[in-house]
Amino acid sequence: MSGELSPIDKAKFVAAKRAAEMVEDGMRVGLGTGSTAAWLVRCLGQMVAEDGLNITAVPTSARTAGLARELGLKVVSLEEAKWLDMTIDGADEFDHDLNLIKGGGGAHLQEKIVATASDQMVVIADAGKRVDTLGAFPLPVEVLAFGWQASQALLEETLVSMDVLGRTTTLRMNGAQPYVTDEGNYILDLHLKRIGNARQLALVLNQIPGVIENGLFIDICDRVVIGHGDGTVIVRDINEGTEERDRLDFMEEDNLFGDLSD
Template identity: 45%
Template sequence: MADMQELKRQAAKAALDRVEDGMRLGIGTGSTAEAFIRLLAERVEGGLGIVGVTTSERSEALCRELGVPTATLEAVPQLDVAIDGADELDGRLRLIKGGGGALLREKIVAAASDRMLVIADASKQVETLGDFPLPIEINGFGLIATFLAIQKASRALGLDPDLTLRRVGEEPFITDSGHLILDAAYGRIEDPEALSAALHSVPGVVEHGLFLGLATEAILASADGVSILKA
């Protein structure tokens, strides 16, 4: 069976074939996105002219290290395509993202792009979202109140998630935007749209990792090759 890192590289390579000279790219975060950045850097060194807007300080640092030109979203507020990974995706290209903690910036960049191209190994495709815990980015003020409100909003939909504050060692994980993350293990999310609306109704929730209606295409790599899933 193909090595997982090689599968990520194959998906990234297929996405790079869609990149044209002069494009404004949203550049994602995570191991598959990093594989894409490394391949993109080789093309840039060979003369490809692009500008990237990264979704995290981690991806920004890698782009700078490898010589991939970047700009802020303020300087380039409209993008041609966002290329990013996913923690889960279903057959309708609904996603769970945020395992790397960059979900807020990833969603802003995806929404600012004409299209969103997902790159992943085929194991990320699922029949029903929810096995991967849903990241929920929250404000640090009122943590317990927000925790309880998320529980209440979820239970109103017949869901009872196990909510865990994400940590790095003993300390809470802090996003690049200065927020906290609750990881919500739902098990199965039968109606992602209803859950999205419920979570957005909670005042302390900044954003959540359900990406709905954003992805237009997915490139999935498996031992059998690369397949394309379209919305």
């Protein structure tokens, strides 16, 4: 055990734990990437080991796949699963309409493919990820390594006509080298500050030569599970128009999740 959980860790943990309770025996489940999603994988691993939960998992990155296998989950590819009952993933930002910015972990291409190949997408997040307007978090755009500078110039030119507050773009780095995605591509982070029309921007960005996919998830998320540091969990369902509030207690054994970090 690694000591008492911090409020932000508690928020992530209770969101993940509540979402794990939505998973039923026999489901095919997409597993997201990132710190909050990693908590989910550990919760599911505990359910598999202790409760005999039988699920098939489709990870959205190599590191999520590694963690899932380590914890005893049955891992298959999306090609093998064909279609999923549910995808559970984190988000860097979400708004009132459950539109998202994702890709802080560099896996938004696989995450979007898996999420849209599912009957429903559930987002797990701490309350700090909720925003009135998307854009404070840099928007990731995955681009081909070939000609990435030309793609960057076209992106910056396109942003001039978009309803955004900032137009700076940067190549994501991994130390002294460009960050490389699981697909061998680069990521350009768009520092927009505020996105006035996320739907329009998502469509326009993907028309630029060299752009593979952007991190705007529009009309994809069905439910969001919002964790708070006091253990409170709010579940919003955009389709049903409902909001449920619950509170999860912390047990000593929950501290086994405390070694996870961003």
